[in-house]
Amino acid sequence: MQQSITLHNLRQQLVDSGLKATHQRIVVLEAVTALHGLHPMAEEVYQRLKPANPSISLGTVYKTLDTFADTGLVRRVLSQDGGKRYDANTDAHSHIYCSNTKEIVDFEDAELDELLTAFFKKRNIENFDLKGFSVQLTGTKVEPDKQIRISKA
Ligand SMILES: [Zn+2]
Structure with missing residues (x-):
């Protein structure tokens, strides 16, 4: 299931989920996929993509991750302390x-x-x-x- 992350790949995943492959979505998907296995919170996804994409806000990252979760592109994982994490492993x-x-x-x-x-x-x-x-x-x-x-x- 571990695939190398390519731009083509990311675009395809978005399109397959019925989403338009905008730059913002590609960048967020790349970050959450790269953090696969760590079940990151939105803040951690944001920290990862921020250096290369300073114009994207934390709010946008939150919204984008929720869109992904709603379409099944990522899974929401709730931790015992109530923190909302995201999982790129949808199996x-x-x-x-x-x-x-x-x-x-x-x-x-x-x-x-x-x-x-x-x-x-x-x-x-x-x-x-x-x-x-x-x-x-x-x-x-x-x-x-x-x-x-x-x-x-
Ligand atoms: Zn998991």
Whole structure:
């Protein structure tokens, strides 16, 4: 899923989402894609693109990211502290959240998806068409200086 970010690529993603590929949108999409895996807040996206694009305001970045989220180009990720983060990884996946460092790490696990799919099939929630799910694990990193690692059994 990791693609190199090219201008052509970014334009195509915008057009595929039904958006006009304006310079502003291209720049914001490039920044949020480059920060992929870090689940940045709007401020962090803004800090990244500001040096090369001093005319774009933080407000514009906010608005543009929300437009992207509404069209499914990025996902909104809520952290436990209420901060709004953005995720350029739009494939179904879950998250691990550390409440000390506020770090959010992707957690992709086919086995978990299978378990949950089977579970909800059995539950058969009435009057609800389930399109997907994502789990967020909340906790604290045990060794603050180490990266969170996921090892499969
Ligand atoms: Zn993610």
